[in-house]
Amino acid sequence: xxxxxxxxxxxxxxxxxxxxxxxxxxxxxxxxxxxxxxxxxxxxxxxxxxxxxxxxxxxxxxxxxxxxxxxxxxxxxxxxxxxxxxxxxxxxxxxxxxxxxxxxxxxxxxxxxxxxxxxxxxxxxxxxxxxxxxxxxxxxxxxxxxxxxxxxxxxxxxxxxxxxxxxxxxxxxxxxxxxxxxxxxxxxxxxxxxxxxxxxxxxxxxxxxxxxxxxxxxxxxxxxxxxxxxxxxxxxxxxxxxxxxxxxxxxxxxxxxxxxxxxxxxxxxxxxxxxxxxxxxxxxxxxxxxxxxxxxxxx
Amino acid sequence: xxxxxxxxxxxxxxxxxxxxxxxxxxxxxxxxxxxxxxxxxxxxxxxxxxxxxxxxxxxxxxxxxxxxxxxxxxxxxxxxxxxxxxxxxxxxxxxxxxxxxxxxxxxxxxxxxxxxxxxxxxxxxxxxxxxxxxxxxxxxxxxxxxxxxxxxxxxxxxxxxxxxxxxxxxxxxxxxxxxxxxxxxxxxxxxxxxxxxxxxxxxxxxxxxxxxxxxxxxxxxxxxxxxxxxxxxxxxxxxxxxxxxxxxxxxxxxxxxxxxxxxxxxxxxxxxxxxxxxxxxxxxxxxxxxxxxxxxxxxxxxxxxxxxxxxxxxxxxxxxxxxxxxxxxxxxxxxxxxxxxxxxxxxxxxxxxxxxxxxxxxxxxxxxxxxxxxxxxxxxxxxxxxxxxxxxxxxxxxxxxxxxxxxxxxxxxxxxx
Numbered sequence: 001x002x003x004x005x006x007x008x009x010x011x012x013x014x015x016x017x018x019x020x021x022x023x024x025x026x027x028x029x030x031x032x033x034x035x036x037x038x039x040x041x042x043x044x045x046x047x048x049x050x051x052x053x054x055x056x057x058x059x060x061x062x063x064x065x066x067x068x069x070x071x072x073x074x075x076x077x078x079x080x081x082x083x084x085x086x087x088x089x090x091x092x093x094x095x096x097x098x099x100x101x102x103x104x105x106x107x108x109x110x111x112x113x114x115x116x117x118x119x120x121x122x123x124x125x126x127x128x129x130x131x132x133x134x135x136x137x138x139x140x141x142x143x144x145x146x147x148x149x150x151x152x153x154x155x156x157x158x159x160x161x162x163x164x165x166x167x168x169x170x171x172x173x174x175x176x177x178x179x180x181x182x183x184x185x186x187x188x189x190x191x192x193x194x195x196x197x198x199x200x201x202x203x204x205x206x207x208x209x210x211x212x213x214x215x216x217x218x219x220x221x222x223x224x225x226x227x228x229x230x231x232x233x234x235x236x237x238x239x240x241x242x243x244x245x246x247x248x249x250x251x252x253x254x255x256x257x258x259x260x261x262x263x264x265x266x267x268x269x270x271x272x273x274x275x276x277x278x279x280x281x282x283x284x285x286x287x288x289x290x291x292x293x294x295x296x297x298x299x
Numbered sequence: 300x301x302x303x304x305x306x307x308x309x310x311x312x313x314x315x316x317x318x319x320x321x322x323x324x325x326x327x328x329x330x331x332x333x334x335x336x337x338x339x340x341x342x343x344x345x346x347x348x349x350x351x352x353x354x355x356x357x358x359x360x361x362x363x364x365x366x367x368x369x370x371x372x373x374x375x376x377x378x379x380x381x382x383x384x385x386x387x388x389x390x391x392x393x394x395x396x397x398x399x400x401x402x403x404x405x406x407x408x409x410x411x412x413x414x415x416x417x418x419x420x421x422x423x424x425x426x427x428x429x430x431x432x433x434x435x436x437x438x439x440x441x442x443x444x445x446x447x448x449x450x451x452x453x454x455x456x457x458x459x460x461x462x463x464x465x466x467x468x469x470x471x472x473x474x475x476x477x478x479x480x481x482x483x484x485x486x487x488x489x490x491x492x493x494x495x496x497x498x499x500x501x502x503x504x505x506x507x508x509x510x511x512x513x514x515x516x517x518x519x520x521x522x523x524x525x526x527x528x529x530x531x532x533x534x535x536x537x538x539x540x541x542x543x544x545x546x547x548x549x550x551x552x553x554x555x556x557x558x559x560x561x562x563x564x565x566x567x568x569x570x571x572x573x574x575x576x577x578x579x580x581x582x583x584x585x586x587x588x589x590x591x592x593x594x595x596x597x598x599x600x601x602x603x604x605x606x607x608x609x610x611x612x613x614x615x616x617x618x619x620x621x622x623x624x625x626x627x628x629x630x631x632x633x634x635x636x637x638x639x640x641x642x643x644x645x646x647x648x649x650x651x652x653x654x655x656x657x658x659x660x661x662x663x664x665x666x667x668x669x670x671x672x673x674x675x676x677x678x679x680x681x682x683x684x685x686x687x688x689x690x691x692x693x694x695x696x697x698x699x700x701x702x703x704x705x706x707x708x709x710x711x712x713x714x715x716x
Contacts, residue, residue, distance in 0.1 A: 032399040055430040139390040
């Protein structure tokens, strides 16, 4: 679809309308043509629809918290429960150590970015088929749907940060000087999560069995991101280490924890993770763009 | 020479109907695609061509142009491709051939209440729906009071929309849509819901929008509305342009072309994927034989066949409309029989038969509008403008030359003195 500036329509030639005609605005020309395979990301169009993106995310957040007395508590329940489970079964029973930071705090700091990632991917993957009526009845850049899915997960993340602050205070741990790196880590994680969510959203429209695999993938994903529950021991240079680097969240979770609680930030891993995240984002969005024209027909 | 606001060139839209697949299982699965891919490969290796699905052209070689400020009606029988045309022009779906050039901002109303969420309040839904339709937040702020006034929702504005009656829901939804101000407006007949007073208000609003110099494409079955609101019209038949030009001329051609009597209709396309799909409609004699002409002193039956894919709580109904101007003579529903607002249907195939008594209809030609509604007003399926049958005069004083829309035989008493 090309958008170009056309000439101003000749309003003078209109047969006199009874109400004042619309003020001549610069004409926007849109051409609708048969679908053609790979398309680049429509950033400008998405930017023009940024308010819609906000409203879709706002809607998700509002709906989640309406009619729930505990509302906000649900956001922190998941990471809090996992923290307890890990502390009991990994630390106490399994004997895992976490260095100079108490294990519950160690686990919670890892669970926060992971939960954000996992929720964004899950929400994103189901976002398009959940918006069936929107897709078939109105036009807007379709990427807005999986992108907006990050909204409620992000709000949950912010709320859980409060819990983290409380636990940090209780353990007497002050944020390290590297705390300003944390937002960067979160931004990179968002790219990866949105990219994967977008890819799955597109796949889910065409192939409906994908939705049943996603919860399973996320469960496996958490265990495949050992930095959430395991302290990195000097295994650098081994094959296992390089394999784990392929999972961008592995490095990002470790970096997030280090930026908040102190300890060395694994810059090499972060670099690789950033590159992978950008690649996942671009690949996910491009696949989505390739198939989005068929959504209204298939959904 | 003005640049057209809308220019459609050789537009075509093709759907592929799947064969060898259970009609109820519309969605592909990865497993099927993989095994299907292997099967196709195997077939190709054995030297046979892969099976192609059946093709269904919803639109074929449609071309027309609309000048800025024109209000164009799009008419045609059910399945002619009107809604598909609107979908392509609205950019919801891509054409298979041809192209559309639009000069101006486009707003489309294919449904009222798109994006409304039942848990949000009326106020929140106004912002959400307005944003979805393409209005900026500043614009919604500016028009907010007007929208609320138009909708007459008043003090319920801050109640969750799930508590609204279906009438309030539709009024609020239309109020937002009515304040869209794009240069090009595409309207599918969203006015089939709502009470008579509200429908008049909606028509009035569409008329205002048309007179304000905006370009409007208006799909409708109501010839009255088309005649009143539009200056030119486009008649689609079977996906092709059958006529275009000044409204009155095109309407005449449409009514004349519709001279063919048509007592049976069966769904040609795979359906819209909802849980309840209407598959056939027919009119017949009380003894069950399909017929297209009925005597005024004879009853008739309307038979509606439908398929339920997943359990559905639904109302099945139809309206009997005159061909001349689409006026509804009466509407009736399955609930007439048992007083229940809807029936819960288990998955399966059903046939609902309605018995229209003798001495009810005035001689003339009629068509039906058949609907299956969810109790919230959202529709499972809607078949507009289907069938064409006639009620003919019998030659007796009692049945012929009667005025009005119905011809009942009523009880009269006569006293002397």
